[in-house]
Amino acid sequence: MPILKSSYKAKALFKNGHFATIYSAKLRPSPVLEQQRERLELSDGDFIDTDWSFAEISEEKTTKLAILMHGLEGNAQRTYMKGQGKILIENGWDVAAMNHRGCSGEENRLYLSYNSGRTEDLDELIEHILSNYKYDEIALIGFSLGGNVILKYLGERDTFPKQIKSAVGVSVPLYLRGALEQLIKPENVVYSQTFINDLRKKYKRKMVYFPDAMNAEELKQIKNLLEFDHRYTAKAHGFKDAFDYYEKSSALQYLPNIKIPVLILNAENDSFLSPECYPFDIAKNHKNIYLEVPKTGGHVGFHKSNAVYYSEKRTLKFITDHE
Known part of the structure; x- marks a missing residue:
């Protein structure tokens, strides 16, 4: 149209x-x-x-x-x-x-x-x-x-x-990779920081129930949305890494x-x-x-x-x- x-x-x-x-x-x-x-x-x-x-x-x-x-x-x-x-x-x-x-x-x-x-x-x-x-x-x-x-x-x-x-x-x-690249720009730090703070809290709560798959050391590495998608989203949902997740899910x-x-x-x-x-x-x-x-x-x-x-x-x- x-x-x-x-x-x-x-x-x-x-x-x-x-x-x-x-x-x-x-x-x-x-x-x-x-x-x-x-x-x-x-x-x-x-x-x-x-x-x-x-x-x-x-x-x-x-x-x-x-x-x-x-x-x-x-x-x-x-x-x-x-x-x-x-x-x-x-x-x-x-x-x-x-x-x-x-x-x-x-x-x-x-x-x-x-x-x-x-x-x-x-x-x-x-x-x-x-x-x-x-x-x-x-x-x-x-x-x-x-x-x-x-x-x-x-x-x-x-x-x-x-x-x-x-x-x-x-x-x-x-286009998820493009959106991720936008979100991590300095102009969007308020949004990206809010998201990652919420996601880290959720990871920490979940970690108690899945100690074999999640741990405090990995949580320390999750400092931004890309790291969260690398270390949790991709791993938990069967993707090779965050970029594989973005490509297949867009x-x-x-x-x-x-x-x-x-x-x-x-x-x-x-x-x-x-x-x-x-x-x-x-x-x-x-x-x-x-x-x-x-x-x-x-x-x-x-x-x-x-x-x-x-x-x-x-x-x-x-x-x-x-x-």
Whole structure:
């Protein structure tokens, strides 16, 4: 499809990508959204928790569901997840906000956890939903890492359930090595340090349960995101090293095979994203890839008001147009 012209224009301080990113992650008041937790026991003996919210305006139970996936070290209670969920339930969609393994407030059971390319848990959740609930239409919505997982899921499979009609990825690091190289730049030290501090804490907690695979000496070596991916992510998930993980898990290579309409909303001033994360050439020649690149918006920071973000309204419109 042609590249979409964006109507989004940030105002005042939100024109600055870093301000938009930090405000949206740390300062935006959390939208009010009722959530009900369901635990899914996975086939490998682990579990994931999904937080459900239900359509407010439907007199009869809706047949439309949106599955939401959060970003690195996020959870279903993040403001961007609740903001998206709120506008969806107000417009007739149920919402299943999936927490990645180990992100729901309780450590997962296995040595492995989640990563940017692990689609198996999403696949099991979808199969569980289709086996136990009656939804005719499903939309997949992912933020940052979650967006990469969703786009890879859609592109790596020749077939998937017919109920999945559309997908949206917001601020998606489609090319993981490039995104890593961006994150470790000095301008992004606040973000990368926050991520590595959280990941080191998680490693330390996990180390107690897996002393044969994890140890304090290795933890000392994990001083940045690349080292974490070398020493934990790659090892725990069957990759040779971090670069093998980035190469095999990046959604960019899977975009040409996507068979349903997807919207990729990546801001031009998103400091997390490398040039490869803006797939203009693919979108120009692909009937299902809709690429929108506003000049502003930062990383998941498309502020219009605290009540509703541009990305939230845009996502609703896209999945509604492609029911």
